Amino acid sequence: xxxxxxxxxxxxxxxxxxxxxxxxxxxxxxxxxxxxxxxxxxxxxxxxxxxxxxxxxxxxxxxxxxxxxxxxxxxxxxxxxxxxxxxxxxxxxxxxxxxxxxxxxxxxxxxxxxxxxxxxxxxxxxxxxxxxxxxxxxxxxxxxxxxxxxxxxxxxxxxxxxxxxxxxxxxxxxxxxxxxxxxxxxxxxxxxxxxxxxxxxxxxxxxxxxxxxxxxxxxxxxxxxxxxxxxxxxxxxxxxxxxxxxxxxxxxxxxxxxxxxxxxxxxxxxxxxxxxxxxxxxxxxxxxxxxxxxxxxxxxxxxxxxxxxxxxxxxxxxxxx
Amino acid sequence: xxxxxxxxxxxxxxxxxxxxxxxxxxxxxxxxxxxxxxxxxxxxxxxxxxxxxxxxxxxxxxxxxxxxxxxxxxxxxxxxxxxxxxxxxxxxxxxxxxxxxxxxxxxxxxxxxxxxxxxxxxxxxxxxxxxxxxxxxxxxxxxxxxxxxxxxxxxxxxxxxxxxxxxxxxxxxxxxxxxxxxxxxxxxxxxxxxxxxxxxxxxxxxxxxxxxxxxxxxxxxxxxxxxxxxxxxxxxxxxxxxxxxxxxxxxxxxxxxxxxxxxxxxxxxxxxxxxxxxxxxxxxxxxxxxxxxxxxxxxxxxxxxxxxxxxxxxxxxxxxxxxxxxxxxxxxxxxxxxxxxxxxxxxxxxxxxxxxxxxxxxxxxxx
Numbered sequence: 001x002x003x004x005x006x007x008x009x010x011x012x013x014x015x016x017x018x019x020x021x022x023x024x025x026x027x028x029x030x031x032x033x034x035x036x037x038x039x040x041x042x043x044x045x046x047x048x049x050x051x052x053x054x055x056x057x058x059x060x061x062x063x064x065x066x067x068x069x070x071x072x073x074x075x076x077x078x079x080x081x082x083x084x085x086x087x088x089x090x091x092x093x094x095x096x097x098x099x100x101x102x103x104x105x106x107x108x109x110x111x112x113x114x115x116x117x118x119x120x121x122x123x124x125x126x127x128x129x130x131x132x133x134x135x136x137x138x139x140x141x142x143x144x145x146x147x148x149x150x151x152x153x154x155x156x157x158x159x160x161x162x163x164x165x166x167x168x169x170x171x172x173x174x175x176x177x178x179x180x181x182x183x184x185x186x187x188x189x190x191x192x193x194x195x196x197x198x199x200x201x202x203x204x205x206x207x208x209x210x211x212x213x214x215x216x217x218x219x220x221x222x223x224x225x226x227x228x229x230x231x232x233x234x235x236x237x238x239x240x241x242x243x244x245x246x247x248x249x250x251x252x253x254x255x256x257x258x259x260x261x262x263x264x265x266x267x268x269x270x271x272x273x274x275x276x277x278x279x280x281x282x283x284x285x286x287x288x289x290x291x292x293x294x295x296x297x298x299x300x301x302x303x304x305x306x307x308x309x310x311x312x313x314x315x316x317x318x319x320x321x
Numbered sequence: 322x323x324x325x326x327x328x329x330x331x332x333x334x335x336x337x338x339x340x341x342x343x344x345x346x347x348x349x350x351x352x353x354x355x356x357x358x359x360x361x362x363x364x365x366x367x368x369x370x371x372x373x374x375x376x377x378x379x380x381x382x383x384x385x386x387x388x389x390x391x392x393x394x395x396x397x398x399x400x401x402x403x404x405x406x407x408x409x410x411x412x413x414x415x416x417x418x419x420x421x422x423x424x425x426x427x428x429x430x431x432x433x434x435x436x437x438x439x440x441x442x443x444x445x446x447x448x449x450x451x452x453x454x455x456x457x458x459x460x461x462x463x464x465x466x467x468x469x470x471x472x473x474x475x476x477x478x479x480x481x482x483x484x485x486x487x488x489x490x491x492x493x494x495x496x497x498x499x500x501x502x503x504x505x506x507x508x509x510x511x512x513x514x515x516x517x518x519x520x521x522x523x524x525x526x527x528x529x530x531x532x533x534x535x536x537x538x539x540x541x542x543x544x545x546x547x548x549x550x551x552x553x554x555x556x557x558x559x560x561x562x563x564x565x566x567x568x569x570x571x572x573x574x575x576x577x578x579x580x581x582x583x584x585x586x587x588x589x590x591x592x593x594x595x596x597x598x599x600x601x602x603x604x605x606x607x608x609x610x611x612x613x614x615x616x617x618x619x620x621x622x623x624x625x626x627x628x629x630x631x632x633x634x635x636x637x638x639x640x641x642x643x644x645x646x647x648x649x650x651x652x653x654x655x656x657x658x659x660x661x662x663x664x665x666x667x668x669x670x671x672x673x674x675x676x677x678x679x680x681x682x683x684x685x686x687x688x
Contacts (some may be wrong), residue, residue, distance in 0.1 A: 064532055066688065089534035096532065100524040104360040105353055116349035117535040120340050140360075160533065 015075070016195040017063055018043040018163055022072035023219060024058050024219075032058040033069070034219035040212075042163075043187065045196040047210035049050030049203070049306065051316070055219035056199040057097055060168050062068040063197065064094050077163065090119055095153045097169050103142030107133050107152055111143055111159050131155045131185060147178025154185060165189055167198040183209055203306040217308060222313050230309050236262035236274030239308060240281055243270045243298040244289065258284045262310070274304065274312075346535050350543035355550065358513075368513070368551060372505045373562050376498055379624070380567050383493040391461045393438040394427035400442035411468035419558040433685045437461035490643070495570075499650040500565040500623040505555050506582060507617060507643050510589025511610045513551065514544055515597040519606040522597075522686070531687045545590050552586035553579070559652070572657030580660055581653060584667060585646040588674025592642070617643035642673040 016183040022036040033055045040046040048056045061067040063074060065088060074081060076088050101110055108124060115121035128134045128302045131151050136144060144152065150170060157165055167186070171179040179202075186209060190196055200206055206213050208226045214224040223230055231237065255264045261273050275281040278301045289296055313318060325605060358364050395404045401421045408419055422430070424441070431439045431450060438461040439450040449466065469548040471477070521527045530540065556578060563569035571578070596613055600606040620627055620634075621643035638644050645666040652658035652666075660667075 066528060066532055069480060086534060089532070092532075094529070094532040096525055096529055099529040101526065102353065102357055102521075102524075104357040109353060109356065113349045113353050114533060115339070116532075117533045118341060118347040119534070124340060156529070156533075191367075269668055 014042055014078075015039045016044075017046075017074075017076055017197060019063065019074045020072060022059065022062060023071045024055075024062060030218055033062070036072070036216075036221060037218070038063075038214065040195065040222075042195050043190070043193045044211040045190050045198070045209055047206040047213035048199040048216055049201065049206045049213050049310075050199075050216035051201060054216045057168055058219075058276050059216070060166055060197065060199055061096075064090075064092065064166050080296045090160070091163045092155030093160050093165045095157045095165075095167045095170060095253070097172070097236050099153060101141050101149070101152065101156070103140060106138050106140055107144070108137040110152060111155055114156040115159045117268070120161060122159050122161045122318070124159065127155050127159045130188070131158070132181065142243060145178075147174050147181065150174055150178065151182065151185070154182065158185075158189065159318055162194070164195045164197065165195065169199055169201070171202065179205070203310075207306055213306075215306075215313065217314050223309065226319065227306060230306060231304050232305050234274065234309055234312060236260075236276055238278050238301060239275040239304050240275055240278055240285065240301045241298070242273075242285070242296060244299070245295045245297050254288065255285070255286060258288065265311070270298065272308075274308065344539075347539040347543055350535075351546050354543055354547040358547065358551070368505070368509045368555065368645055369558055372501050372555070372559055375561060375568065376494070376501055376559065379497055380494040381622055383497075386420065390416060390418050391437055391457070391464055392420070392435070393440060393461055393465060394431060394436040395419050396422045396424045396439060396441035398441070398443060399420050402671055404440055404442050407469050407472040408465075411472040413464060417465060417468060438465055440465060492567075494567045495655055496626070496651070497624065498559055498567075498569060499654045500647050502559045502582070502583065502611040503621070503647040503650055504618065504623045505559065505599040506552060506585040506646065507589045507614060509551055509555065510548055510586055511593040511596065511614060512591045513548055513593065515593035515606055515610050516603065518544070518594065519600045519603050522601065522688075523603055525688075528688045537687070540609075542592070544594075545587055548586040548590045549583055552582050556582045563651050571654050573653035573659070574582060577653045577658075577660040577663075579652065581646065581649045581663065581667070584670050584674070585642075585650075588642055588646075588677075591674040591678035591681065594685070595677040598681045598684040599686055617641055620644065622647050640669060642670050645669040645673075 010041070017038065017040040019036065019038050022033050022038075023031070024033040025031050036055075038046075038061060039060075048059060050056050058067065062069045063076065065074075065076075065085060077091060079088055081088065105113070108128065111124045111127060115124055125134075128137050131154065133151060133155060134147065136148055141149065141152065154165075154167065154170060157167070157244045161180070165186070171182050172187075174182070183205070186196055186198070198209070210227060212224065212226050212228070214221045215230070225233070255261060255271060255273055258273070258281050260277045262276065263274045266270050272282060273285075282301070283301075286296075307317070341611075395401050405419060405421065408414055408417055413416075419440075420427075420436075427439045428450065429435065430436050431452075434455075435455045437451070437455070441450070447469065449462050518527070521530075531537065550625040560569070560571060560578070564571065573600040592613065594612070596609045597606050600609060617623075620630065620638045621641050622638075623643070627635070627638045627644065639648075648657075649663040649666040649670070653660070654665055
């Protein structure tokens with residue numbers, strides 16, 4: 001059976017990154033990536049979204065030329081890793097997941113070191129300035145906070161003056177303020193026509209940052225498009241979430257007959273209704289609750305998010321292990 | 322293959338770009354490595370301070386004492402004064418110190434090691450009480466007997482003459498310092514390359530480096546060069562220390578010492594790289610490094626001559642890289658040998674280093 005194919009590129013735009021039929025099998029057994037096609041245009045920010053172990057890191061490391069795929073083709077800026085490794089390295093900026101840079105060098109020394117590998121790097125003071133690392137320029141890397149370390153990791157990628165930025169879970173484990181700082185940095189890079197490929201398991205990050213994204217699960221793309229397209233593909237664009245004081249076991253069947261309800265799921269005593277029109281559903285919901293003699297302890301309504309897309313597609317949450 | 326035009330470079334706002342030359346990466350890698358080493362107090366201690374402490378401690382423990390005085394007990398009886406008289410008349414009177422004591426006291430103190438020998442002259446003649454397991458006791462017996470017999474009129478048919486050998490160049494510290502230098506070059510090569518590389522692999526720093534356009538050869542070259550810089554300091558410190566504190570004399574040329582030192586540093590760097598070629602964890606590589614170095618600590622003549630081992634294992638011992646390094650250093654430093662005269666040892670060292678390096682390149686994992 002042929003996998004569904006998602007049209008992820010516009011034909012008249014050039015691709016910064018493309019791959020076809022990407023597969024990676026470790027030790028002849030574990031299939032980390034199972035046939036993956038991507039086409040990422042120059043100047044866009046593309047996200048690979050998926051839970052841990054979905055194959056995001058394997059995919060991005062193949063695209064970075066750090067892993068060889070078991071089969072499939074990769075083209076970066078129209079070149080292949082086999083033929084043009086040295087040129088490609090000059091044009092890519094990479095931030096790996098969990099690299100621990102040398103703790104005994106200062107921030108400035110670290111950036112100078114990475115800049116020295118490139119033929120025409122950015123100036124180190126400009127990068128320090130742009131990533132708000134100026135004050136910490138002469139601090140040892142070992143003394144930095146988590147957010148500062150992560151900014152430095154991105155700085156080592158930007159100092160080479162790259163055309164494409166690869167970021168593997170750039171904000172994992174960071175506090176909200178540090179995350180927003182990194183998002184700003186990524187947007188600035190994109191505004192200068194840089195292409196970004198990032199992996200994340202944060203929904204909000206993917207929704208805010210990415211022009212387009214692919215949801216990956218078990219080494220395959222299960223959905224792709226712009227964040228709003230993906231949400232639009234959901235049956236029901238709104239979510240009504242509520243809880244009752246007495247948990248009713250067979251309630252799922254009860255709620256699905258309410259007007260406008262597309263799907264129902266319950267979790268930890270809470271019910272999630274995907275609905276087209278909340279103003280039709282909610283009055284009906286309230287009257288059913290009253291008939292049953294139950295009392296609402298929680299009721300909210302919100303726009304459907306990527307999280308809902310993922311749950312609908314897989315029946316699991318993104319952050320579940 | 323069709324080339325797609327590359328998109329315009331997104332430059333950082335209002336920044337000017339710099340152009341790097343061919344060796345910029347190497348220079349920065351070497352600079353970074355030296356800074357890391359310098360900022361690591363443990364490295365300073367193990368590479369520079371520890372060998373000096375070892376040399377100082379062993380040099381003092383095995384220093385050449387002034388001609389030993391043999392302390393003996395003479396059992397107090399009617400003949401005791403005769404023994405003392407004879408000793409006073411003998412040539413060895415300054416080398417032997419004799420106390421006259423009651424038999425019980427004398428034997429007790431002999432057992433405790435205060436006296437090397439107990440002499441008792443009774444009617445049946447001279448009795449020596451000595452312990453064959455104690456070298457100084459055996460020596461004391463011969464020495465005292467000799468002194469007493471000669472003073473009593475014995476003639477030595479052969480004329481003898483003895484020269485004391487405790488000149489600089491033939492003492493234990495002279496033997497020790499080149500050995501410590503060799504061992505230090507091995508230690509710092511194995512740890513400085515092997516351990517450092519695995520640590521960088523474990524931190525995923527190696528992977529991050531090869532994701533940049535860094536030349537892999539520059540990285541290896543920088544690691545090797547950092548060893549050479551440290552080698553210069555190690556040689557200068559140990560030889561300088563030996564010369565200042567123990568008045569050691571360096572017979573051979575400094576250039577020859579540095580050439581052999583450089584070869585040793587680089588060869589053990591190669592062996593260190595091989596040890597580190599696959600290991601993913603610093604615990605693994607620490608075990609491997611100790612496993613590789615252990616036989617050489619014992620067999621390669623660092624602290625004592627490997628001539629003490631059976632003849633049959635001598636060829637194997639001489640084939641070890643540290644043995645070759647130590648022998649070459651000793652020959653040059655102590656006997657003033659030339660670099661060329663050490664060709665066979667240099668070849669052994671170069672083969673170990675070269676083969677290890679080639680195998681390391683073949684097996685090396687950057688990720």
